Amino acid sequence: MGKVYYISKNVGLGLLALAAVALVTILALSIAYDKEKARNRGTSGDGTGDSTSMPPTTSSTPKEPWDRYRLPHSLVPSSYNVTLWPRLTPDENSLYIFTGRSTVEFRCVKETDLIIIHSNKLNLTDFNGQLAKLTSLSEATAPAIQKSWLVPKTEYLVLQLQRTLAVGVMYSLHTEFLGELADDLEGFYRSEYTEDGVKKVVATSQMQAAYARKTFPCFDEPAMKAVFNVSIIHERDMIALSNGREIDAIVDGVPVRTTTFEPTRRMSTYLLAFIVCDFISIQGVKNFSVSLQVRIWARRKAIDDGQGEYALNITGPILQFYERYYNATYPLSKSDQIALPDFNAGAMENWGLITYRETALLYDPVMSSTGNKERVTTVIAHELAHMWFGNLVTVQWWNDLWLNEGFAMYVEYLGADHAEPTWNIKDQIILYDVHKVFGIDALASSHPLTRREDEVNDPAQISEMFNTISYSKGAAVLRMLSEFLSEPVFARGLSSYLNTFAFSNTVYTDLWDHLQKAVENTPGLHIPHTVHDIMNRWTLQMGFPVVTLDTRRGRITQKHFLLDPDSVVDRPSQFNYTWFVPIKWMKTGVEQQQYWLLKDTDTHDEMSVSGEDWVLLNTNVSGFFRVNYDLQNWDRLLSLLNTDHQVIINRAQIIDDAFNLARAKIINTTLALRTTTYLSRERDYIPWESALRNLDYYILMFDRTEVYGATSRKSPTTGPEFLQDTPTSKTFHTRQGTKYNQINAIEIACSTNVEGCRELIKGWYRQWMENPQHNPIHPNLKSTVYCSAIAFGGVEEWDFAWKMFKNATLASEAARLRSAMACTKAPWLLNRYLEYTLDPSKIRKQDATSTIQYIARNVVGMPLAWNFVRAKWSYIFQQYGRGSFSFARLVNGITTRFSTDFELQELKKFKEDNVHVGFGSASLAVEQAIEKTTTNIKWVTANKAGVLTWFTEEST
Known part of the structure; x- marks a missing residue:
């Protein structure tokens, strides 16, 4: 609940009077709702009111400032006063709404007779024929709104003004509005859930990347x-949360209260958060x-069941680690983290009030798995890194x-490793990102x-940037x-960067500047070029190199x-796709001094070997590149894998x-398959x-062909000994890797x-079905067991x-x-699940696209999911395509198996047929699906016979 403070009678009466005025104002907005909605029924259907309509320019080349997606540089905001009142019960039209008012103070820095400010899907109150009120904060009178x-x-x-704003003068713009709490x-x-048979409603927020304007x-x-x-009006039995700490909570003469929060630090709009709920902490x-x-x-x-205890226990140590790592004090007075029933992303780093999916914050020590x-x-470490x-x-x-995002993705491993040092989690960046x-x-x-x-203008293009390149490649190159x-040098440069630009904005070269200073201030550290010159080749051109070593000549x-x-490749590169490549390497088991490959071809005599000697490049996988060798060195490495595999550290x-x-x-498929023959000794x-x-790619390409029979007979497991530790065994392994190996082995x-x-x-x-109150399956094995049992079973199991x-x-x-139910082999059950x-x-909106992906992962479900998505594309796009971070993953997921000319033509036709609908944040994903399908077709054609032969011969 919001804090209640004891105040003097006079002060209390004054605050109540102010609250009453606010309440009357907002109630007036609510009364005007039906009129406003009726007036807007003839618009484009986006829910925006338009009191004085002026058609926007429709030319493909923007002619007016309001036709451009980027704001003009004439006005700079300094502060906002925002009051919001979400209604957690529907109105007479069965709509949930919120009302509010906002006053923004801004400075004019360039002469202009226009005020352009973002507003989306808000019904704005009419002030004497205009949608806002403008006031000067100086002695000069503000120009009238024309x-x-x-x-x-x-x-x-x-807002078109009758005259220009004065440069250097502060103004305030006041708006009052009504929006749908959709x-x-x-x-x-709005998020909804049921607790003890009672439906409950939460008002919550997600502003990144371009949704604050909807509020x-x-x-x-x-x-x-x-x-x-920020102030939030809400029911008295609810609590309100925002970025700042609660500083005042006033109970009015009506069944609402107003919670006011301390002013935030200087921050971006996308980091704002507003929540009203009856949660506890x-x-x-x-x-x-x-x-x-x-x-x-x-x-x-969830709190009563202890599901928040683990998050609370690790938050402090992770924050303390980051304070030391950044050499910068945590800048706020509180750190709230909240688990929401409905949340599209995994989590969001709102400053001081981080929002999470429940799966990313809550942990039950009895029912949750090691993976959970x-x-x-890692998610907590990622979000706290963003602070x-x-x-x-x-x-x-x-x-x-x-x-x-790349930086937070990288240092989350450092923060998580500090919280759980026995997990050896830092190495997992190789799997999950590189x-x-x-x-x-x-x-x-x-x-x-x-x-x-x-290249990044409208909201869909912005959302498209939240992709694997930004997160995982960003993490990989920063780790490199x-x-x-x-x-230590990296951390010193980072600390200088953060302290210099605190509460402001930067471009990537600012970070290079501070890292370069750290290099120059470190005696004995030498790099072949400046940080700018090295890193620009990794950030300003796409892709990465394959480094090929001929150990016979050291070439x-x-x-x-x-x-x-x-x-x-039709994207030009000023560097002609050449990188400055840092290479850590080993020669016959001995670590060597780091080598820099600075051009297309070079010779390094020390990398020349003969006889039984061998060379291994990129030893700790710190470099973002692939490595190829001459066949003789490949043979030596593969022989070593089969005799003393632990000598090879990567x-x-x-x-x-x-x-x-x-x-x-670049090499033949048989050589690649030979790298797996030693795995019976790998632990x-x-x-x-x-x-x-990597073998999963073969399954995806061949599980609908005759090759699959041979591949499935050649399993890389070592047999029943992997099943010796039953899920009820008290000796279930404690090492993270061993647990995951056992899960993989059973699967x-x-x-x-x-x-x-x-x-x-x-x-x-079956034991669980017979006694639903007691689940005998170990949490670490539940995902595998559920999926397999449902695949083996029928409608009863489903x-x-x-x-x-x-x-x-x-x-x-x-x-x-939810994932396991997609494993059934019954087409009618899968179709029902798609519906x-x-x-x-039945399936929360946050989970809809991932559920379709799970079904597409099933060899039986793939064509069903593909047909479903094509048939429902308009609806799916309308619901998720304009900005959902998960939307691109949907396209990737349903096309993963595509490997035939027929599927390629279907995919191209799908693209053509839906040009009028659009692809939003999945536009690039569609292009990549076509490219990957084309590549798959070529690979299957070239390798099908060879793979069948290898698996057949190795199985006999």
């Missing part, structure tokens, strides 16, 4: 930082540089988004980390930078790596490089996972019909899973069941 109108396309409120997961929105009129660009003074006060209030908020039952715990740790990098210092524009993004950045349709500003500078070369060597990279070099026709998780992911064993696996899985699941899904009180358990994704009462 006309005002809304521009739906660019999402602006435009369930669209954008802006100020109140604002200068909604990251560089337009300001101080925000657990909290602690941590002693940092200042006393800090740390709270975890969630549904009452690891996810909570400095992204929030304190923010990129100027979204074309540099990678700097925010290997992941290699596959995307090897396409001709990839893009550089930093794009030109004119930290490796060749050393972590080393680099070339732009493309999965399809025949593809045409075994996962050897496997991943070989498989992808084979896909690119480390990361090499195993690398092999399984492979069941999918390849290892003796006893099917019966074991079905038996566990319906049981659905019942348990609907009754689940732990979000991670519900997520496991459920259209009904938010």
Whole structure:
């Protein structure tokens, strides 16, 4: 609940009077709602009111300032006063609404007779024929507003003034408005859940990237930082949260209260958060540089069940680590983190009030798996990293988004490692980021980390930047930078950068400047070029090189790596796709001094070997590049894998490089497959996972062909000994990697019909069905067991899973069941499940697109999901396509198996047929799907016979 303060009688009466005025004003807005809505029924259907209509220019070349997606540079905001009142019960039209008012103070820095400010899907109150009131904060009188109108396309409120604003003068702009508290997961929105049989409603928010304008009129660009003074009116039995700490809570003479928050620090609009709910919290006060209030908020039952305790326990240590790492004090007085029933992203770094999906914040020590715990740790570490990098210092524009997200993606591993040092989690960046993004950045349709500003304009283009390149490649290249500078030098440069630009905005070159200063101030550190020159080659051109070493002569070369060597790269590069490549390497087991490859071809005599000697490049996978060798060195490395594999410290990279070099026709497929023959002796998780992911590509390409029978018989497991530790065993392994290996082994064993696996899985699941109150399946094995049991079973098993899904009180358990239900082999069940994704009462909107992806992952479900998406594209696009971060993943997910000419033609026709609908934030994903399908067709044609032969011979 909001804090209640004891105040004097006179002060109290004054505050009540002010609150009454505010209440009357907002009630008047509510009364005007029907009239406003009726007046707008004839508009384009986007919900925006237009009191004095002026048609926007329709020319493809913007002729007027309001036709451009970027704000003019004539006005700079300094502060806002925002009051919001969300209604958590529907009105007579069955709509949930919110009303509010906002006053923004801004300075005129360039003479103009226009005020252009973002406003989207808000019904604005009419003030004597205009949509806002303008006041001067100096002795000079503000110019009168001549006309005002809304521009739906660019999402602006435009005010034409009778004369120009005076440069250097401060003004205030007042608006009052009404909006819908919709369930669209954008802006100020509605989340619903059921607790103890009672439906409950939460008003919450997601402003990134361009949704603050759906909540109140604002200068909604990251560089337009300001101080925000927020008040929220809400029911007395609810609590209100925002970025600042609550400083006042007034109960009025009506059944509402007003919670006022301390002014924020200077910040961007996309980091704002507003929440009204009846959640409860657990909290602690941590002693940092200042006393800090740390709270975890969630549904009452989740908190009562202890699901927030783990998050609370690790938040303090992670924040303390970042304070030391950044050498910068945590800049706020509180750190709230809240788990929401409906949230589109995984989490959002709102400054001081971080929002999460429940699966990313809540952990049950009995029911949650090791993977769930690891996810909570890494997501919290990621979001807390943003409190400095992204929030304190923010990129100027979204074309540099990678700097925010790539950095947080990298240091989340450092923060998580500090919180859980026994997990050895820092190595997992190789699997989850480096290997992941290699596959995307090897396409001709990839893009550089930093794009030109004119390539990122409208909200869909901005949302498209939230992709694997920005996150995972950003993390990989920053990790590479930290490796060749050393972590202490990197941290010193970073600290200088953060402290210099605190509360302001930067471009990526500002970071290079400060890292270069750190290099120059470090005696004995030498790099071959400046940080700018080295890193610009990794950020301003797409892709990465394959470095090829001929150990017979010590000749080393680099070339732009493309999965399809025949593809045409039409994006020019000022560096001609040549990189400055830092190479850590080993010679016959001995680490060597780092070598820099600075041109296309070079010779390094020390890399020349003969006899039994061998060379291994990129030893700790710190460099963002692939490695190829002459056949003799490949043979020596493969022989070593089969005799003394632990000598090769980057075994996962050897496997991943070989498989992808084979896909690119650089080495033959048989050589790649040979890298897996030693795995029966491998006990480390990361090499195993690398092999399984690469073999999974073969399954996806061949599981509808005669080749699959041979591949499934050649399982890389070692047999029933992997099943010896049952899920109820008290000796279940404690090492993270061993746990994951066992999960993988059981999954492979069941999918390849290892003796006893099917019966074991079905038996566990049947026990649970017979006693739903007691689940005998170990949390670490639930995902695998649920999926396999439902695949082996029929409607009875599926319906049981659905019942348990609907009754689940732990979000991670519900997520496991939702994924597992897509494993059924019954087409009619899969089709029914697809239809459920259209009904938010069955599948939440936040989960709809990922559920379709799960179904497409099933070989039986793939064509069903593809047909479903094509048939429902208009609806799906309308619901998720304009800005959803997950929308591009939907296109990628349903086309992963595409490998025939027929599927390629269907995909192209799908693109043509829906040009009029659009693809929004999935536009690039559609192009990449076409490119990947084309590559798959070529690979299958070239390798089908050879793969069949190899698996057949190896299986006999």
